[in-house]
Amino acid sequence: MPILEYLGLAGAREDASREADVVRHIVGELEALPEDRARYLATFAWVLGRAAHADSHVSDDETRKMEDIVRVLGHLPEAQAVLVVEMAKHQVRLFGGTQNYAVTRGFRELSTPEQRVELLECVFAVSAADESITVVEEGEARKISTELGLDHAEFVRARAAYVEHLEALKTLRGRRPPLAR
Numbered sequence: 001m002p003i004l005e006y007l008g009l010a011g012a013r014e015d016a017s018r019e020a021d022v023v024r025h026i027v028g029e030l031e032a033l034p035e036d037r038a039r040y041l042a043t044f045a046w047v048l049g050r051a052a053h054a055d056s057h058v059s060d061d062e063t064r065k066m067e068d069i070v071r072v073l074g075h076l077p078e079a080q081a082v083l084v085v086e087m088a089k090h091q092v093r094l095f096g097g098t099q100n101y102a103v104t105r106g107f108r109e110l111s112t113p114e115q116r117v118e119l120l121e122c123v124f125a126v127s128a129a130d131e132s133i134t135v136v137e138e139g140e141a142r143k144i145s146t147e148l149g150l151d152h153a154e155f156v157r158a159r160a161a162y163v164e165h166l167e168a169l170k171t172l173r174g175r176r177p178p179l180a181r
Contacts, residue, residue, distance in 0.1 A: 029077075029080060030080060030083065030084070036110070039106075039110060040107075040110050040111070041070065041074050041076075041084055042084070042087075042088070043103055043104075043106050043107035043110060044070070044073070044074070044107060044119060044122075045066065045070050045084050045085055045087070045088035046088045046091060046092060046103045046104075046107075047103065047104055047107055047119055047123065047144060048066045048069060048070070048085075048088065048119075048122060048123065048126050049066065049085070049088040049089045049091070049092035049096075050092050050096055050100050050103075050104070050140065050144065051123040051126050051127050051137065051140055051141060051144065052066060052089070052092075052126050052127070052129075053089070053092050053093065053096060054127070054134075054136050054137045054139070054140035054141075055134055055136050055137060058089055059129065059130050061129040061130045062126050062127075062129045062130065063085060063089070064129070065125055065126050065129035066085045066088075066089075066126055067081050067082050067085045068081075069122050069125065069126070070084050070085055073118070073122070100143075101147060104144055104147040104148060105147055107119065107148070108147065108148050108149055116148040116149065116150060117150065117154055117157075117158065119144075119148065120141065120144065120145050120148060120150060120154065120155065120158040121158045121161070123140075123141050123144055123158075124141060124158055124159055124161065124162045125162070127140075127141060127162070127165075128162040128165040131165055132165055132167055133162060133165045133166050133167060134167050135167060135168050138159070138166060138168070141155075141158075141159070142155065145158070
C-alpha cells in the first residue's frame with residue numbers, strides 16, 4: 001500500500017491536481033483573449049479591487065459584487081470572472097500603494113468617457129456591497145474619479161445612486177434633531 005493511501009492523502013492529491021487543471025484551463029482561456037481586451041479587464045478589475053481594499057479589508061460581499069460586475073460587463077463565464085477578481089485583489093494587496101495611480105490612469109487611456117463613468121458607478125456599487133460606504137471608501141472613489149479625468153458633476157451623479165449607504169450622512173442624520181412641525 002502506498003504511503004499516501006495509508007495516510008488518507010491520495011484523494012487530496014488527486015483533488016488538488018484536478019483543481020490545478022481547472023485553473024490552468026481558465027488561465028488558458030484568459031490568455032486567448034485579445035491583448036487589449038485582457039488589459040481592459042485587468043485594469044477594470046484592479047480599480048474595483050482598489051475600491052474594495054480602500055479600508056484595508058475586502059469583504060465577501062465586496063468580492064461577490066466584483067465578480068458579478070466583471071462577469072456581466074466583461075462578458076466572462078463565472079469561473080473566469082472569479083479568477084480575474086482574485087488576481088486583481090491579490091495584486092492590489094501587494095502593489096496597490098505604489099501602482100494604484102498608474103493602473104487607474106492606464107484604464108483612462110484604454111477607455112471611453114462612458115466606460116470611465118461606468119467604472120466609477122461600479123466602484124460605488126462595490127463600496128456599497130455591505131450597505132455602507134465609509135468616509136475612506138468615498139475618499140478613494142473621489143481619487144479614482146479624479147485619476148479617471150471625471151469632473152465633479154460626474155462624481156456626484158455616480159455617488160447619488162448610493163447616497164443612502166454613505167456613513168458620513170448616516171452619522172449626520174443620527175445627530176440631527178427631528179424637524180418640528
